[in-house]
Every structure is written in structure tokens, then in C-alpha cells.
Amino acid sequence: MKKSKVAVVRCTGYDDELVYGAIKRGMELMGGISCYVKPGEKIVLKPNVLWGSDPEKCVTTHPAVFKAVGRLLQEAGAKLTYGDSAGFGKSEAHVQRAGLKRAADELGIALADFDSGQVAVHRSGLLNKRFIIANGILAAEGVVSMPKLKTHGLTRLTGAIKNQFGCIPGTIKGQFHLKMPDPYDFATMLVDLNSLIRPRLFIMDGIIAMEGNGPRNGNPRKLNVLLLSSDPVALDSIACKIIDLNPEFVPTSKPGEKAGLGTYHYDEIETVGDDVDSFITRDFDVIRRPPVPATSGRIRTFLKNRVTPRPVIDKAKCTRCGVCSKVCPVEPKAIEWNPDDKSKFPEHKYDLCIRCYCCQELCPEGAISIKNTLLGSIISR
Ligand code: SF4
Ligand code: SF4
The missing domain is CATH 3.30.70.20 (Alpha-Beta Plaits)
Structure with missing residues (x-):
């Protein structure tokens, strides 16, 4: 059986050239950039912005990671846009505060529309057959997703799969919590969103991750790692390994596998690059128990x-x-x-x-x- 591949790349800081070299190496380990984008294709970059904050707070994908991915994709001939929808307020203010606008302006990458969207039907969704998707995603031919490795109260990990929640514009996101108060239903909805959008490649910024009260108010924790994969379930599973979290406690793992997005089983994942065991951080502050299912009555x-x-x-x-x-x-x-x-x-x-x-x-x-x-x-x- 063919295993899912995850590239594990050591990167010890956010110096632009250091990060560029590390991501270039990661892309080569993943088979080369031409496996993911063709010259002239319209690709939208989806960093994790959540709530634009100073990059030092580690709430958002670091601008150095964004810039390195942007440079590499431009060198491959892709036409890039970027964006993310925060939970509250217009996306432009958030990307500005996160330092991403400046990085994008340097590369001539335009901000896509993540403040409004259109209905997209997803007949094969496990639970959710209809989404409103940001126009910036719908206008692109492909998505490259750039999650930040962070903790999350509901899903334990804000990883590759959760990152696509920001493809739903504005406060519409909150309605999903209301419609799906059960964390396992909510996780299945996230999986459906991923099987609809199908990002081609995921590049996770774990150079300085966030532990504790994530995804916005936790503490920075240096892990010195970048993870790359086309399988978001496997990527999240390897991130779990690094922070010593059982991937079964991340409620997207099982439905992600069921939906055919990938695998969370370690014996079905091949890691390439640096030794994943050398990054394991057993005292990483994360909730190490499964979410409590919602109840009725x-x-x-x-x-x-x-x-x-x-x-x-x-x-x-x-x-x-x-x-x-x-x-x-x-x-x-x-x-x-x-x-x-x-x-x-x-x-x-x-x-x-x-x-x-x-x-x-x-x-x-x-x-x-x-x-x-x-x-x-x-x-x-
Ligand atoms: S439902 Fe509860 S947890 Fe959710 S936003 Fe309201 S008060 Fe907070
Ligand atoms: S807890 Fe206080 S500071 Fe935080 S959002 Fe509510 S009112 Fe604002």
C-alpha cells in the first residue's frame, strides 16, 4: 500500500533566507514544486490569520514562511493571490496587523476577496452538503494551505484541516458552531470543507508554535520544524506526534480518513527529511484527552x-x-x-x-x- 508522505524539515528561526532554503528543501523532498503547480495557474495562498496579530505572538503563519512559499511558487510560474477570513472584521486589517500584507506587497501578491462568498454544493460531503465559500478561493484554480501549529480548545490542534475554516467568509463561520454543537459533527464539517476545497499542498509553520490557551492567546513554543504534505490528515498526525498528542484526540482524524483525505495511522505515513523523533516535545502544553460529545435532553x-x-x-x-x-x-x-x-x-x-x-x-x-x-x-x- 502506498504510504502518505510528510516532509519534516528543521528550521531554527524566521530569517527570510533560512526559511526559504528550508521550504525549498521540503518541496524537493515532496517531489518538487512542479508536482503541485503548473506555470500560469492561479493559486491562492491560505495562511492562518485568525486575528491579525504581531507575528511574535505566534497566532498567525509567520510572514517569512508566507514569503518563502510565495517566492517558490512564483519561481514555478504560478499567479498568486492570498487571504484568510478572520472570525470578526474585514480581512485586510487582519493581514496588515499580521505582517502578511507587507510580505505580499513585496512579492506583488494581491489580497483576494475573503469577506464575501458564494454557495458551493458538496454532494459527497459526509455531513455538510452546502457551504458558502470565499470568492477568493472560488476564483483560484488551486489552494496552497499554510497552517500554524497551535493548540485549540475544541479540536485540540489547529492544524492542516482546521486551517480551511477561514475559507468561509466572516461571521458565517459562527453559525456552524450553532448548527453543530457536537465537536465530532463540527470536525466532520471541517473534513467536508477540505474535501470540497482540496488544497494541493499543506505547509505547516511549526518553527515557533503556540501551546496552552490557543489558538489566539497561548504561549509561543519553539519547535524548529516545518511540515509539508499533500495529505492533511497525515500532516496533522505527525504534528500530534511532535507535541505528544494522540491523533485520535483530534476529532478530524477519523472522519478525515473516512472521507479519503488521508491517514492518521503512523504505520501508513512515511516521513522524509529530518528525524521526526528529534522534534518530539513531551511537555508541550496541550489538552491530552478527547473532546466531550454534545448531549441532548x-x-x-x-x-x-x-x-x-x-x-x-x-x-x-x-x-x-x-x-x-x-x-x-x-x-x-x-x-x-x-x-x-x-x-x-x-x-x-x-x-x-x-x-x-x-x-x-x-x-x-x-x-x-x-x-x-x-x-x-x-x-x-
Ligand atoms: S457559546 Fe459559549 S463558548 Fe461559544 S462563544 Fe458563546 S459563551 Fe463562548
Ligand atoms: S472577555 Fe473582556 S476583553 Fe475579552 S472579548 Fe470579552 S469583553 Fe473583550
């Missing part, structure tokens, strides 16, 4: 509210900006906040909360973290 919901980890606001950090309440997809809101009375802190209503963690993901101050409940801690011991 009053007793089950009552129990869920006492077991599933919950978002908690640190008032010492909160500026009372109200973003958490605005992005909460639940109606009525699971975060009570009065924009006319800024003397009061927002307050979670846990009985309404579906544990999508959008508020934690998008709080600009890192004031929300995910905490185990007392009962949850006892059960998971």
Missing part, C-alpha cells in the same frame, strides 16, 4: 454543563470591549453584556453555552481561558 445537558470545560473570564485582563458577546453564535447570547453599561464585565450563562469557545478564540486581550469544572476534573483523573 435536560438531564444530559445539566450534566454536560457540569462536566465539559467552560470558558472563564479573567477580569484583571478584560477591557469590557464586548467582542466575546458579539461573536457568541447563540441566541439569546450565552455571554451577557450591555454595550450601554461598560462599568460591568460580561458574564457567561453556562446553561446557554454550547462550548464552541469562539469567545476564548477571539477575545483580543486573552482574557478568556478554558477551565475544567470540578466534576470534570474528578472524572478525567
Whole structure:
């Protein structure tokens, strides 16, 4: 049986030429760039922007990685655009803050439209047969996805598969959390999105990853690694190996395999390049248990509210900006906040909360973290 290939490349910093050399080597290990793009093809680069922040915070794909991939694809003759849709606000402001606009301008790569989109039907989707996809994706002939290696409260890992969530424009993304409160359904939707978009190549920035309260407010952690693959399931699985996380705890792994995107089984993955074992970081701060399935019925919901980890606001950090309440997809809101009375802190209503963690993901101050409940801690011991 043919194994999925993942290139593992050591890269110790974000110097432009260092990163360029490392990604060039990775592409050669993957068979050469001509396997993925042809001269004249319109390719859109999809970095992870989430919420444009200083690259040093490691929320976003680093501009040096973006630039190196852009240069290599341009040298291969591709016509490039780029973009990502943040959870809140226009994409241009986010790519500017992330340093990606400057990198793109240097290479003459135009920002594609990720703020609006059109319906795309996906008949073979496992769960989701219809998406609204950003115009910038629909206008391209191919996608090269550039995830950042980060933790995530809901999916454990923000990796290759999760990166395509930003191909859905703006706040439409939040509706998926509402429609699919079960983390396994949500993960299957992400898989469907990937089988619809089918990026040709994934290049993960793990040079400095994010651990802890990811994907936006965690801590930078140097791993010195770049991962490349055309199989996003295998790439995420190797990222899991590096951070010592069971890939079965990442809810996209099994449906990803079922949908034919790839494999998460190590005996079906061939790593090429540097020795993956030399990157393993056992004390990487990540949640090492599977997500809790959503429940229905009053007793089950009552129990869920006492077991599933919950978002908690640190008032010492909160500026009372109200973003958490605005992005909460639940109606009525699971975060009570009065924009006319800024003397009061927002307050979670846990009985309404579906544990999508959008508020934690998008709080600009890192004031929300995910905490185990007392009962949850006892059960998971
Ligand atoms: S988004 Fe964060 S800083 Fe803003 S009100 Fe909510 S908790 Fe406070
Ligand atoms: S309060 Fe936070 S975790 Fe709960 S539903 Fe709203 S955004 Fe999601």
C-alpha cells in the first residue's frame, strides 16, 4: 500500500533566507514544486490569520514562511493571490496587523476577496452538503494551505484541516458552531470543507508554535520544524506526534480518513527529511484527552454543563470591549453584556453555552481561558 508522505524539515528561526532554503528543501523532498503547480495557474495562498496579530505572538503563519512559499511558487510560474477570513472584521486589517500584507506587497501578491462568498454544493460531503465559500478561493484554480501549529480548545490542534475554516467568509463561520454543537459533527464539517476545497499542498509553520490557551492567546513554543504534505490528515498526525498528542484526540482524524483525505495511522505515513523523533516535545502544553460529545435532553445537558470545560473570564485582563458577546453564535447570547453599561464585565450563562469557545478564540486581550469544572476534573483523573 502506498504510504502518505510528510516532509519534516528543521528550521531554527524566521530569517527570510533560512526559511526559504528550508521550504525549498521540503518541496524537493515532496517531489518538487512542479508536482503541485503548473506555470500560469492561479493559486491562492491560505495562511492562518485568525486575528491579525504581531507575528511574535505566534497566532498567525509567520510572514517569512508566507514569503518563502510565495517566492517558490512564483519561481514555478504560478499567479498568486492570498487571504484568510478572520472570525470578526474585514480581512485586510487582519493581514496588515499580521505582517502578511507587507510580505505580499513585496512579492506583488494581491489580497483576494475573503469577506464575501458564494454557495458551493458538496454532494459527497459526509455531513455538510452546502457551504458558502470565499470568492477568493472560488476564483483560484488551486489552494496552497499554510497552517500554524497551535493548540485549540475544541479540536485540540489547529492544524492542516482546521486551517480551511477561514475559507468561509466572516461571521458565517459562527453559525456552524450553532448548527453543530457536537465537536465530532463540527470536525466532520471541517473534513467536508477540505474535501470540497482540496488544497494541493499543506505547509505547516511549526518553527515557533503556540501551546496552552490557543489558538489566539497561548504561549509561543519553539519547535524548529516545518511540515509539508499533500495529505492533511497525515500532516496533522505527525504534528500530534511532535507535541505528544494522540491523533485520535483530534476529532478530524477519523472522519478525515473516512472521507479519503488521508491517514492518521503512523504505520501508513512515511516521513522524509529530518528525524521526526528529534522534534518530539513531551511537555508541550496541550489538552491530552478527547473532546466531550454534545448531549441532548435536560438531564444530559445539566450534566454536560457540569462536566465539559467552560470558558472563564479573567477580569484583571478584560477591557469590557464586548467582542466575546458579539461573536457568541447563540441566541439569546450565552455571554451577557450591555454595550450601554461598560462599568460591568460580561458574564457567561453556562446553561446557554454550547462550548464552541469562539469567545476564548477571539477575545483580543486573552482574557478568556478554558477551565475544567470540578466534576470534570474528578472524572478525567
Ligand atoms: S472579548 Fe475579552 S476583553 Fe473583550 S469583553 Fe470579552 S472577555 Fe473582556
Ligand atoms: S459563551 Fe463562548 S463558548 Fe459559549 S457559546 Fe458563546 S462563544 Fe461559544
